[in-house]
Amino acid sequence: MKLIPYHQVNLRGGYLFEKQELNTKTTINAVYDRFYETGRITAFKFGFPEKDPVQPHYFWDSDVAKWMEGAAYILRRESHPDLEAKVDEIVEDIARNQCEDGYFNIFFTVVQPENRWANRDWHELYCAGHLMEAAVAYAEATGKTKFLSCMEKYADYIARVFMEEHSAAFSTPGHEEIELALVKMYRYTGKKQYLDLAAYFINTRGTEADSNRVAYNQSHQPVREQDSAVGHAVRAVYLYTGMAYLAKETEDESLVAACKKLWKDIAGQKMYITGGLGSTYIGEAFTTPFDLPPDQAYTETCAGIALCFFANGMLALENRAEYADVIERALYNGVTSGVSVGGDQFFYENPLEINLSERFTSVWGARRFPAHRRVACFGCSCCPPNMNRLLASLGNYVYGVDGDTLYVNQFASSDVTADGITASVETDYPRNGRVTVTAAGAARIAIRIPAWCDSYTVDHSYTLQDGYAMVENDGTPVTVTFDLTPRRVWADTRVLRAAGQAAVMRGPVVYCAEGLDNGEGELHNYILSRSFNAVEEGSDTYGLPTLSVSCVKRVAEEGSLYSNTPPKTEDAVLKLIPYNAFANRDETDMRVWFLAE
C-alpha cells in the first residue's frame, strides 16, 4: 500500500492525539531546553573547544537533528514562530559552518578535524543521516530549502568520498541510519543519486568490499544473507528500515525477502510483549531467540521507535495487518513508556520488571539494575528527540491506500484526504473499542482487525484478508467494535523468563503493577486466577483505565526458609496501570509478567 503521510492526516482527538499534543506543548520544548543547557544547541555555532564549557560529543549533531525533525513535523501542522525561529537559527549555524566541500559534523570539524572518516564507530554517517531526515522534513514543512541544500551538498560529498574516491577509512556506516535518510532525500528531491548512495551502502554492507565486518553493526554478512536480527538493536532496525525503503523504491525481490526473514525473526522470537527490542545492555543488543528477560530488558526507546519505522516500511511492501499490529504494540507500550506522563522526563531503557530488593552494590561493583527513574536528559540523549519526531508524525501510521482501497491501520479520530479519497475515523480507541470509518472516493475500506482481538463485530458484511476486514464501501459509516475486555496473555513456551506467567492486556495496552499500589517486594506473589476478572477504573491519571484484578496472593509466613508445604494464599486484588505509565511516581517495584494458574 501507499502509506498516507502525516501531513495529509489530521489527528483531532483521542489517546494518540493527546500524546501528540503533549509533545507539541511540552516535550518538544523540554528537549530543546535540556539540549540548550547541555551545550548541544550552541555547539552548532562551532565555538568549541575554546568558548564553551563542555566538549561536543560526536553524536550531538544527531540529537539536535532529531529534535529539528520533530519540530518540522509540528510546524507542518501549525504555526509556532518561536519554534521555527529556533530551528532557523540552527539552520543558519549549519549553513555558515558547513565545510567548503560539503562536510558537516561539529566534533570532527572543531575538535578532531584530523579524524574525519577515520573510524567506522564514530557515528559521522549516522549524524549525517539524521541531519538529512531533518532537512527533508523542514523543507516539506516550511518550504524553506536552505537546510536541505546544505544536506544535498553533504550527501553529494559523501557519495564522492564513499562511492568514487573510497577515501574514508571504512566503506559503510558503523551506525546505520543514513540509508533510510537517503531514500527520504530521494523521495523528496527526486534525485536518483541519493537512492544510489543508499543502495551502495546497503549492498556493500557485509561484502568483501566492506571493512571490519562484525555482527554488532550487522556487517557480518551481505544483507541479503542475513536472516537473524543481531547486534545493536537500533542500528539493526534502522538498517532493516533502510532496506525496506530501498526495496519499495527498487522493487528488489531479494531485498524484500531478506526484510521478511528479519521481520519474522524479530516479531516471532525477539520482541518483548511491549514491542521493546534488545534483550541485553551488553552492546544494547539483540541476543538469542526467545531470550526476553523482563528485568534485564534493555529495550531502548529508540529501538521501539525504529521498529515502528521498519514495520511501516514492511506495510508499504505488503498489505498485511501483522505489521500494523506490531506498530500498535510498540506505540501503546514500549515506545510511549519512554516519556513521562508529564512529557518532560524520559527512559532510554524500558525494563519490564523492577525489583528494588535485588539492588546490590559492593566495593566490587553493582549488580546490573534496571532503569527505574526517568530523567530529563541523558549523556547519550538519542531517545527524547526520537520521541519528538515520532509523536509529531503519528499520522504516518494511520492510513494507507492501495488502488481504490483505503486501509485503516491505526485507530484515531482523524480526517484524511489523499489520492482522491476523503475519509474520517471517529473513535475513542483504545479507551473503548468502537471505530467508525466513513470514506468517499474509496471502493473498499480495509480495517485492521488486530491479531490480539478474539471478539469483534463489523456492522457491514466483510471478508477477512491478511488481517484486514475488507468492506465494500457504500458511503455509509462502517463501525467495527473490538472487545477490549482485559485478558491474560501468554508468551511462547520457549520464552524461559515468562514460564508459568501471564501478562494482562486490555486491547493493545499492556498493563503492569507497581509496588506503590500493591506492596513492595510482593508483586511476584500475586497469582492471576483462571477465573480472570478485571474491573476497569477511572482513566484520569494515565488517559487509560486502571484495572483491579481479582487474584490470589502467596503469603509470607514466619518459619523455615524451605518447607514441604506450598505457601498459603489469600484472596487479593492486584491494581494495574498501563505499562507505558510506569515509574511516574516514586521509586518502586514494577512487574508485567505475573504468576498465573
Next chain:
Amino acid sequence: MKLIPYHQVNLRGGYLFEKQELNTKTTINAVYDRFYETGRITAFKFGFPEKDPVQPHYFWDSDVAKWMEGAAYILRRESHPDLEAKVDEIVEDIARNQCEDGYFNIFFTVVQPENRWANRDWHELYCAGHLMEAAVAYAEATGKTKFLSCMEKYADYIARVFMEEHSAAFSTPGHEEIELALVKMYRYTGKKQYLDLAAYFINTRGTEADSNRVAYNQSHQPVREQDSAVGHAVRAVYLYTGMAYLAKETEDESLVAACKKLWKDIAGQKMYITGGLGSTYIGEAFTTPFDLPPDQAYTETCAGIALCFFANGMLALENRAEYADVIERALYNGVTSGVSVGGDQFFYENPLEINLSERFTSVWGARRFPAHRRVACFGCSCCPPNMNRLLASLGNYVYGVDGDTLYVNQFASSDVTADGITASVETDYPRNGRVTVTAAGAARIAIRIPAWCDSYTVDHSYTLQDGYAMVENDGTPVTVTFDLTPRRVWADTRVLRAAGQAAVMRGPVVYCAEGLDNGEGELHNYILSRSFNAVEEGSDTYGLPTLSVSCVKRVAEEGSLYSNTPPKTEDAVLKLIPYNAFANRDETDMRVWFLAE
C-alpha cells in the same frame, strides 16, 4: 555438646563413607598432581622467581596447606607412606625457608619481601591460618611436631607484630581464617597465647582500632554488633566460625548472641536450598535477604564448607538439631556438588540453574553465565583442597556427647569410642531411611530428626527436644526410620526467584534435572503436579537413586510469540538426578526449581 572428633569415629560404609574413600583414593592425589603441575608444590622450595616458570600467587600457601590438612586427616586413619612423604617434603621446605623471625609466606618472602604486612587484602594471615590448621592436623595425625613448631613460631611472631608492635599496615585480617585456626592451635597445644591472639583479631575487628573498615570483609562493625551476613561469603563464615569457636572456649555470651543472630540471618534468609551461600559473583558475596537467584548463584564450594564449620561450631554451643540439619543440607548438596563423580574435577561456583540458550557474547562482552563445566584446577584453587580436608574429616560431624547423652548428628555406618561411650550406627542413609544406633556407656541417645522429615518412626519411646528424639538407653539397638519418599519443597514466598516453583528432594538430597535427560531448552516447561509421584530408579551411577517424576509439560506451538490462550500441555516424565551430580556429562541445561501447580 562436645563434638567427637573425626579420629575417634570410624566411618565404615554408606554414601558419606564412599565420598570419603573417593577422596582418599582419587581426589587427594588429583589435587596434589594439579598443584604440582602448576608449581604450587615446588613453590615451597622458594626457587622463585628465577628458577620456576611461573610466579607464585600470594594465596598459594593456603591452597597447599589445605591439601596438607586433608592429607593429615587421611593419615590419621590409615597409613599412606607416599602421601606422608609428600607432606613431609613440604614440611621440610617450610622449616628450611621460614624466616628467622618466624614469618612464613612464599610470595612475600621471595617475590615481594618489601610488602610484608603492607596490604590487608593480600591474604598473609589467611595463608598463615591455613598453615596452622594443617600443622595441628599433621601433628595430631602423625605425632610429628616439626610443622607445628614452625607454625607456633609463626603464631608467636604474628602476635608480636599485631598485638605488641602494631607494626603491620593493618590491624586485623583482610581474609578471615586465622581466628578459627588459632583456636585450633590453642585447643591442641593448650597455649593460651593463641586463644588470646584469636580473641584479639575478633575483638578488634570493626572497632576504631581497626583499619580500612568495609563490609566486604566484615570489618564494618564490631563483631558483636553484626547481625547481618554481608560481604565475601567465605570470609564471613570463616569469621563466624572463629567467633563460635572462641565463644565455646571463653563462654562469652555476647559473642554467642552475635553468632546466633548471624546464624539466623544466614539459615533463615540467605542460604540456597543446596546449602550454598553467596548470591552474587560480585565480590563472591552475600547480597540482600531472600535474594537467591538460581542461575546467578555463586555459592562457592568453600562457602558451603565454611557453613559446615560454622554450623558445627554452633552445635558445640547449643544442642539444637537445626545446626546439624544445615550441615546435612550442605554435605549432600552444595558441597559435594563441588567435586565430580570421578573425584578429580571441580566446581568453584555451584549454580542452581543453567540455561544454555541464555549464553550471549558480543564484541561488547559476555553476559554472566553460570559455571557449567567442572575443571581440574582453578587459578584460585581454594575449593578442591578444601574438599580434601572436609571429606577426610567427615567423622567430625557424626557424634556429640553432652554429659551422659550421646548425640547422633549425621547418619553414617560407623563406630565411635569417646568419653566412656562406645557406640555404633548401622545405616545405608540416605539410600534408605533406616538408622540403628547401639550404645554402651550412655544414659540417653539423642538422634536428630531432620526438620525436612514429616514422617518417621522410632522403635523406642522418646521425647523430642530441640530436634532430637531423646531415647533412654537400655543397651538395645534403637532404630529410627525416616520416610524418604520424594517430595516437593517450596521456598519462603519472599524468595522472588523461586516464586511459583518447587524443588524436589528425597530425604536430605536435592534433585535437579539436566537437559541431556529431558531436552535442552525445555526444563522450564515441566510442571510438577499436585498429585506428585516420583519413581525411584537405580543408584549405580551417582550412588543415590535417580527419580522419574510424572509431570505435565508446556508444549511449544508454532504461531505468534504472544497469545490469549495458555500454552498446551502434555503428560511427561521428568528425569531427575541428585543435584550434587550435575554436570558430570556434557555441557547441558540444569534446573532445580520447577514450575509447580
